[in-house]
Every structure is written in structure tokens, then in C-alpha cells.
Amino acid sequence: MALTYLELDFESKTTLELNKAPKGKAPWLEDNGIIADSELILGHLDSKTNGRLLGQLTAEEVAIGTAFTRLAEDHLYWLTVASRWLDDEWFEVVKRDFFSSLPWPLRTIVPLIGRRRMRQTYDLHGLGRHSLEEQQAFLDRDVEALVARLTDHNYIASDRMTIYDFTVASMLASSMDNQPETWVSARMNREQSLRDYIERVQEEVGVYGRK
Known part of the structure; x- marks a missing residue:
């Protein structure tokens, strides 16, 4: 939802192999590095877009x-x-x-x-x-x-x-x-x-x- 709302290009993949996940759970984002956990991902996207998610709250x-x-x-x-x-x-x-x-x-x-x-x-x-x-x-x-x-x-x-x-x-x-x-x-x-x-x-x- 956040990626679509921000109009960012992305590819979504689904896996049950959570033993390969950075923190043993989904989701994680690969964007010039790996960011794991929804809240941390949203914070990263907010920073990436200069506060478009959190800046006006x-x-x-x-x-x-x-x-x-x-x-x-x-x-x-x-x-x-x-x-x-x-x-x-x-x-x-x-x-x-x-x-x-x-x-x-x-x-x-x-x-x-x-x-x-x-x-x-x-x-x-x-x-x-x-x-x-x-x-x-x-x-x-x-x-x-x-x-x-x-x-x-x-x-x-x-x-x-x-x-x-x-x-x-x-x-x-x-x-x-x-x-x-x-x-x-x-x-x-x-x-x-x-x-x-x-x-x-x-x-x-x-x-x-x-x-």
C-alpha cells in the first residue's frame, strides 16, 4: 500500500522460506540494502520520499x-x-x-x-x-x-x-x-x-x- 501510494516502482515477491529472511520473518525490503520489519520499512520509505508518509502528521x-x-x-x-x-x-x-x-x-x-x-x-x-x-x-x-x-x-x-x-x-x-x-x-x-x-x-x- 505504501509503495503504491508513493508511486514508487517495485517488484513484490512471496516466499515461505522465512529461514532466509533477515530477521526470520516477513516482510523485508531490498533497496540499496535490506530493511526488515514493516515499521522500519515505512520509516525508510518516509525518509526516501522526504517525509511524504510521516512529515505532515x-x-x-x-x-x-x-x-x-x-x-x-x-x-x-x-x-x-x-x-x-x-x-x-x-x-x-x-x-x-x-x-x-x-x-x-x-x-x-x-x-x-x-x-x-x-x-x-x-x-x-x-x-x-x-x-x-x-x-x-x-x-x-x-x-x-x-x-x-x-x-x-x-x-x-x-x-x-x-x-x-x-x-x-x-x-x-x-x-x-x-x-x-x-x-x-x-x-x-x-x-x-x-x-x-x-x-x-x-x-x-x-x-x-x-x-
């Missing part, structure tokens, strides 16, 4: 945008991951879509290893130590905060689109556009204001999370 926009970005990336993200990887029924979708191309017996072994690591990471985060009912209550509070903000504002930080909308709208789309539905997407898709927000940002930037 008010202190209030930065404060609100940063808070909701943290909610989306560091809390809602992990609930979304758990609703896929740690739900027995939905894990079958993960195995099919991520690992079916592997030769046997790897396509049986690797998903189980990945799931075990995901469960360990979720536990270390802290969310994995709560019951499903408690996790669903946490999700309710995340959703209520987002809905309250977007009921009175067209965008997350103010009434104009900012850099923070790229992150929040993308994360919401990822959490909501799941087939079949997860317990996270089922809850979030009850909120039309969230769907309207995603579509508004995607249409303004011209980048869509689903085909």
Missing part, C-alpha cells in the same frame, strides 16, 4: 495511529494466528494451503512442527495462557475499540487517510477475509463499520487484499 494523529497500529499488529494479529493454527478444524486449511505441495512425509511432519512452534510462541506472548473464552473476550474489546473509533472517523488516526491506515486496514482484511470463517473473522464480520473502513482504504489506495 499532527502529534495527535501520531499518538492515535501508533496506539491502534500496536493493537492490530501486536494483539489482534496473534488472535488471528491462533484462530487458524490452533483451531483443530481450521488447521486442516493451513495444512492444505501451506504444506500440500511438500513431498510425503514432509507434508505430514512439517505442519505439526510449525503448529508446535506457533503454540509455544503464543504461550510466550501471553495470550496462549488464557482459555478460548477469555481470548474471545479480548477480541471483543479490540473490536469495540476499533468500532468506536471508526464510528465517528473515516480513518483510524483522523478524518484523512494516513500511514497508519495501511497497517490497520491490512490487518483487519487479513483477520476478516477467511474462508471458511475463523472464530475471529466470524466476530469481526458482524461489524459493518470495519468492512466499510477496509473497502474505503483499499479503494483510495488502489490495493486490495483479496482478488
